[in-house]
Amino acid sequence: MSAGAVSPTQWFAATAVDELSRRLDDPPQVRAQRARAFHAFETLPSEQDPLYKKYAHLAGIDLRAVDPAKGGAPVAMPSPGPSEVLVLHDASGTRITLPPALASAGVRALSLPEIWKGDGALSGTFTGDLERLHGERFGAMNAALVNRGLYVDLPDALPSPVRVREISVLSEASQALVVHRLIRAGSRTHLFHSEEVYSTHADPAPRLYSSSTSVVSGADSTAVLLGAQGAAGGVVGFFDRYAEVGPTSSVTWLFAGMDGWRTSLRNRSLLKHRGGELSDYEVFLGEGAQSVTSQIHVLHEADDTRGQSFTRGVFKDDSRGTIKGMMRIEPHVRKVFSNLSEHALLLSRRAKADTLPGMEILSAADVKATHSSSVAPLDPERIFYVQSRGLDTEAATRLITEGFLANILLKAPIAGLETTLSRVLDARWGGRALGWDGQGAYGSLTPTSANWRTADEVRMDTKLR
Numbered sequence: 001m002s003a004g005a006v007s008p009t010q011w012f013a014a015t016a017v018d019e020l021s022r023r024l025d026d027p028p029q030v031r032a033q034r035a036r037a038f039h040a041f042e043t044l045p046s047e048q049d050p051l052y053k054k055y056a057h058l059a060g061i062d063l064r065a066v067d068p069a070k071g072g073a074p075v076a077m078p079s080p081g082p083s084e085v086l087v088l089h090d091a092s093g094t095r096i097t098l099p100p101a102l103a104s105a106g107v108r109a110l111s112l113p114e115i116w117k118g119d120g121a122l123s124g125t126f127t128g129d130l131e132r133l134h135g136e137r138f139g140a141m142n143a144a145l146v147n148r149g150l151y152v153d154l155p156d157a158l159p160s161p162v163r164v165r166e167i168s169v170l171s172e173a174s175q176a177l178v179v180h181r182l183i184r185a186g187s188r189t190h191l192f193h194s195e196e197v198y199s200t201h202a203d204p205a206p207r208l209y210s211s212s213t214s215v216v217s218g219a220d221s222t223a224v225l226l227g228a229q230g231a232a233g234g235v236v237g238f239f240d241r242y243a244e245v246g247p248t249s250s251v252t253w254l255f256a257g258m259d260g261w262r263t264s265l266r267n268r269s270l271l272k273h274r275g276g277e278l279s280d281y282e283v284f285l286g287e288g289a290q291s292v293t294s295q296i297h298v299l300h301e302a303d304d305t306r307g308q309s310f311t312r313g314v315f316k317d318d319s320r321g322t323i324k325g326m327m328r329i330e331p332h333v334r335k336v337f338s339n340l341s342e343h344a345l346l347l348s349r350r351a352k353a354d355t356l357p358g359m360e361i362l363s364a365a366d367v368k369a370t371h372s373s374s375v376a377p378l379d380p381e382r383i384f385y386v387q388s389r390g391l392d393t394e395a396a397t398r399l400i401t402e403g404f405l406a407n408i409l410l411k412a413p414i415a416g417l418e419t420t421l422s423r424v425l426d427a428r429w430g431g432r433a434l435g436w437d438g439q440g441a442y443g444s445l446t447p448t449s450a451n452w453r454t455a456d457e458v459r460m461d462t463k464l465r
Contacts (some may be wrong), residue, residue: 008137011063017144020069024147027116033127035257037134037143044137059291061262065174066208068145074171075200076438080165082423085109087166089148089177096150103458105158111148126151129182132242138264139240142178142212147263154189156218161190168209169436170199170231176208183225187218187246192414194226195239198436199262202233206261210238216359217246219273224413229263230424230443232433233283237263248275252413257284257292257436258424265294271305281412282307283421285406285428286319286351296325300336308339311410314401315344315351322353328360329367336363340371347378347397347402398429 017038019033048060072091080086086097087109093110110118115126130146133139152164168177185191197209224298229237237260243251257263267277284292298307313321327338344353355373374419378397386396404423410418426439427434434441 005060006064008046008058008141011061011066012038012068012141012145013130014038016068016170020145023262024112025116027123029124029127030116033130035138040134040140040450041137041144044135044140046137046371058262060311061206063206063208063236064243066176066206067174068176068178068208069149070172070175071088072175074342075169075171076434078167078439081163083160083163084443085162085164087154087164087177088093088152089166089168091172091175091219094148094150094373102162106155107158107162108151109164110151112146113225114190115140115149115151122151123277126156126180126182130180130212133212133240134212136240136266139212139239139266140231141238142180142238145176145178145182145210146212146291148177148179150179152181152183152193154184154186154191156186156281157188158186158190164191164193165174165442167196167198167440170207170209170235171436173203173205173329174207176210178208178213181213183213183215183223185215185217185221185223187220189221191221192226193224194228194402194442196228196440197231197235197237197411198434198440199233199235200436202435203431204234205354206234206236208236208238211242213242215241215243215251217244217251219247219249221246221249222252222413224254226256226414226417226442227265228255229257229260230347230434230441232259234261234436235259236261239263239265241265241267243269243278245269245271245273245276245278249273250277250279253278253280253282254409254412254417255282255294256421256424257282257286257294258428259290261290263290263292265292267295268299269307270299270301271297271307272301274304275303276302277306279309279411280311281408282309282311283408284311285314285405285425286313286321286434287316289318289429291320293322294324296340298327299378300327300329300333300338303333305333306334306337308337308341310341310411311343312346312405312408313353314405315346315353316347318348318350320352323373324354324356324358325371326360327369327371327441329363329369331362333363333367334365336367336369338367338369342371342373344375345378346375347401398425401425419452
């Protein structure tokens with residue numbers, strides 16, 4: 001961290017955790033879990049990798065004024081789309097709209113109070129999943145301060161894709177939304193979940209959004225999970241996402257980091273069943289003094305598994321990006337494909353980026369693994385070429401940037417993401433914050449038979465790069 005920065009151990013006092021637990025009326029096992037998590041947060045290092053010592057995403061953060069127990073007035077809730085589970089987290093709590101047709105089909109969506117007051121097995125499972133976060137400092141912070149929650153359960157063999165739209169709105173000064181979600185996608189199901197983060201005003205004072213996600217997919221299922229950071233001002237965002245990919249099933253992580261002062265993303269995916277596929281697609285736009293850190297870890301533990309990660313970042317002004325990936329292939333694993341690609345585009349002499357791809361290949365049996373990375377300024381010849389078509393320098397730069405990022409989203413199973421990205425870039429390029437307008441920038445994304453790409457259209461990219 002930079003000189004004079006406030007240490008994470010000073011951000012929150014143990015009394016804040018106790019007050020939050022009291023206000024939420026936690027069960028005894030949850031209070032004990034919070035205490036263990038807070039101890040881990042105070043004692044663990046910010047990064048356990050001895051080769052990774054760049055903490056730009058922590059520079060200048062001071063969360064001492066942030067109150068995880070703070071409440072406030074509710075914001076307006078948008079109208080849900082057809083067959084859409086709509087979840088809204090704000091200062092007043094959590095509101096969930098579950099269509100009757102999905103409820104009758106066995107779909108469940110529960111908020112944190114419902115989880116704690118429900119059956120003991122679910123409460124214990126949810127608490128146990130929080131324990132998983134105790135091994136990493138900012139995951140432990142999430143487990144200690146969690147004040148919003150979501151449990152989604154999709155039964156087997158649902159006939160149509162299910163859209164779960166989860167919105168978090170930071171509308172109060174010094175507010176913290178700390179969310180943990182547990183998602184179970186049954187066998188032969190199709191799930192599209194979006195985690196959208198907004199703020200109602202560009203307050204420069206620090207506010208916190210911290211989330212952790214656990215996804216368990218059943219056999220022959222498809223799960224697509226989009227994270228979208230659209231909160232402006234001094235918002236600090238921590239995203240911890242974990243997936244266990246089922247046999248002959250696929251999980252796709254997506255992330256669009258289009259705003260936020262400090263953003264830290266950590267994706268961990270486990271391929272421990274034959275036929276599992278994991279795709280990770282991330283795009284970032286940094287400007288001003290924004291900072292982004294992305295860490296991707298994919299573990300191959302079973303034969304015939306496929307894993308790929310594509311990350312693209314564009315950085316302007318004084319912004320900073322760090323992209324760190326690791327693909328690990330365990331011994332005696334066969335028929336594995338693994339691909340890691342990290343590229344950054346710099347639009348300013350002051351902007352900085354690091355790409356740190358890594359691979360641990362412990363098996364030599366029928367394995368194909370490759371990685372690529374680059375950090376470079378925009379090529380003047382490309383600018384000149386586009387200008388020759390009648391565009392000025394700014395428009396040419398914007399067009400090349402959009403193509404650089406949209407190419408990644410074109411690989412995703414949900415069609416239309418690249419169109420949404422174009423609208424978001426229009427706002428960000430014009431200096432406008434996304435903000436919360438009552439609908440959200442990603443509300444038009446609804447998976448139907450018309451825009452859910454088939455397996456033939458979304459093929460694992462096995463070309464060496």
